[in-house]
Amino acid sequence: MSAFKKIANIQDIEDAALKKLDRNVLDYYGPGAQDNITNKDNKLAYDRYQLCPRVLRDVSNVDMSVSIFGHTFKTPVFVAASAMQKMANPIGEAGAARSACKNGAGYSLSTVSTTSLEDISKSVAPLESQGHQSVRWFQLYVYKDRLKSLDLIKRAENAGFTALLVTADTPYLGRRLANIRHGFMLPDHLRLANFDKGEGDSAKKDSNYISKYISDQIDPSLSWKDLKWLKTQTKLPILVKGVLTAEDAKLVVENGLDGIVVSNHGGRQLDGVSATIDALDEVVQAVDNKIPVLIDGGVMRGSDVFKALALGAKAVFVGRPVLWSLALDGEKGVDLMFDILNEELRLTMALSGVSNVSQIDKSYIKPLATRSKL
Numbered sequence: 001m002s003a004f005k006k007i008a009n010i011q012d013i014e015d016a017a018l019k020k021l022d023r024n025v026l027d028y029y030g031p032g033a034q035d036n037i038t039n040k041d042n043k044l045a046y047d048r049y050q051l052c053p054r055v056l057r058d059v060s061n062v063d064m065s066v067s068i069f070g071h072t073f074k075t076p077v078f079v080a081a082s083a084m085q086k087m088a089n090p091i092g093e094a095g096a097a098r099s100a101c102k103n104g105a106g107y108s109l110s111t112v113s114t115t116s117l118e119d120i121s122k123s124v125a126p127l128e129s130q131g132h133q134s135v136r137w138f139q140l141y142v143y144k145d146r147l148k149s150l151d152l153i154k155r156a157e158n159a160g161f162t163a164l165l166v167t168a169d170t171p172y173l174g175r176r177l178a179n180i181r182h183g184f185m186l187p188d189h190l191r192l193a194n195f196d197k198g199e200g201d202s203a204k205k206d207s208n209y210i211s212k213y214i215s216d217q218i219d220p221s222l223s224w225k226d227l228k229w230l231k232t233q234t235k236l237p238i239l240v241k242g243v244l245t246a247e248d249a250k251l252v253v254e255n256g257l258d259g260i261v262v263s264n265h266g267g268r269q270l271d272g273v274s275a276t277i278d279a280l281d282e283v284v285q286a287v288d289n290k291i292p293v294l295i296d297g298g299v300m301r302g303s304d305v306f307k308a309l310a311l312g313a314k315a316v317f318v319g320r321p322v323l324w325s326l327a328l329d330g331e332k333g334v335d336l337m338f339d340i341l342n343e344e345l346r347l348t349m350a351l352s353g354v355s356n357v358s359q360i361d362k363s364y365i366k367p368l369a370t371r372s373k374l
């Protein structure tokens with residue numbers, strides 16, 4: 001048997017990355033909160049839906065493009081906002097932003113990134129001048145110091161970001177046991193690049209740096225009235241990230257906000273909540289096509305993307321797969337991730353008998369059948 005092994009799927013990328021990263025980083029990137037139940041279930045839940053393909057349809061051309069807020073993306077696979085990507089690879093957030101741009105995919109940048117939002121825009125500028133389109137969204141944490149958030153919004157607008165994702169599920173950080181046990185520290189050579197030097201330094205006195213940073217800085221009193229106020233402070237559409245119920249989905253619409261990301265933060269916040277794919281249907285029903293609904297959590301395969309689209313998501317974000325891909329090979333690693341997920345989605349669509357995304361609906365999936373008795 002040949003020892004040669006080619007990376008064939010996202011799990012292969014994850015396996016390779018787990019061998020490369022050190023414990024400080026792995027403890028932070030990998031696990032969910034508490035007992036990791038929701039993080040695991042985000043993935044497993046996709047297997048509880050089966051595909052229901054149609055045959056003998058012309059699938060010689062498959063178009064994976066989707067439109068959101070007037071932008072057409074070449075793929076519904078988007079990059080999720082995750083913190084501190086330079087711990088995975090020195091190119092950090094710019095590697096993922098450039099790869100998303102080349103692939104015509106949506107990109108989102110975390111407030112607590114290790115590359116500034118201005119530098120992200122600079123990193124994609126050469127690609128834009130070659131004709132690639134970069135659609136960049138900014139994930140906003142709302143600080144106790146509102147001026148800090150307002151300043152980020154203005155800078156995001158000026159740097160060409162075209163939507164805000166306001167994270168609603170993190171009034172406090174979830175209990176991430178590996179970080180509590182071993183401590184977690186942003187390595188000394190890195191910093192939270194959207195802020196002046198020294199941001200977060202006082203939290204560094206605490207071994208669980210991130211948890212302390214959030215409790216010092218992020219406003220746990222955030223409520224719907226604050227989001228309504230935020231809406232008056234920017235022309236950018238605001239998506240609420242972290243919605244899991246029909247009730248909250250309706251409130252997003254009633255409060256005049258522009259979109260939803262069905263998310264449990266990759267299982268990193270409240271452990272024990274449902275997998276996101278299981279929450280998607282009720283959110284989509286509640287929203288009744290008034291605003292776009294997107295989803296993240298546990299997406300590892302093109303068929304997972306297909307199932308999310310079938311349940312009404314307009315697009316799907318991937319979080320950890322981007323981090324593992326950066327760890328594997330920087331920007332090229334993320335290119336490989338897109339190649340794999342796009343090819344898997346294209347093939348799932350073709351083998352299901354659909355040639356464009358608007359044809360994908362609930363008739364193409366069903367809950368896992370129980371095995372019939374022989």
Ligand SMILES: Cc1cc2nc3c(=O)[nH]c(=O)nc-3n(C[C@H](O)[C@H](O)[C@H](O)COP(=O)(O)O)c2cc1C
Binds near residue numbers: 296
């Ligand atoms: C290491 C890491 C850091 C993250 N940082 C942020 C963040 O700064 N802001 C945020 O809204 N979500 C953050 N998230 C959550 C992601 O945006 C996304 O919801 C989640 O990763 C999706 O699940 P997946 O990793 O299974 O794809 C982070 C996730 C990870 C894994």
Ligand SMILES: CCCCC(=O)C(=O)O
Binds near residue numbers: 112170
């Ligand atoms: C201050 C960093 C918080 C990042 C975050 O959202 C996460 O770790 O899930």
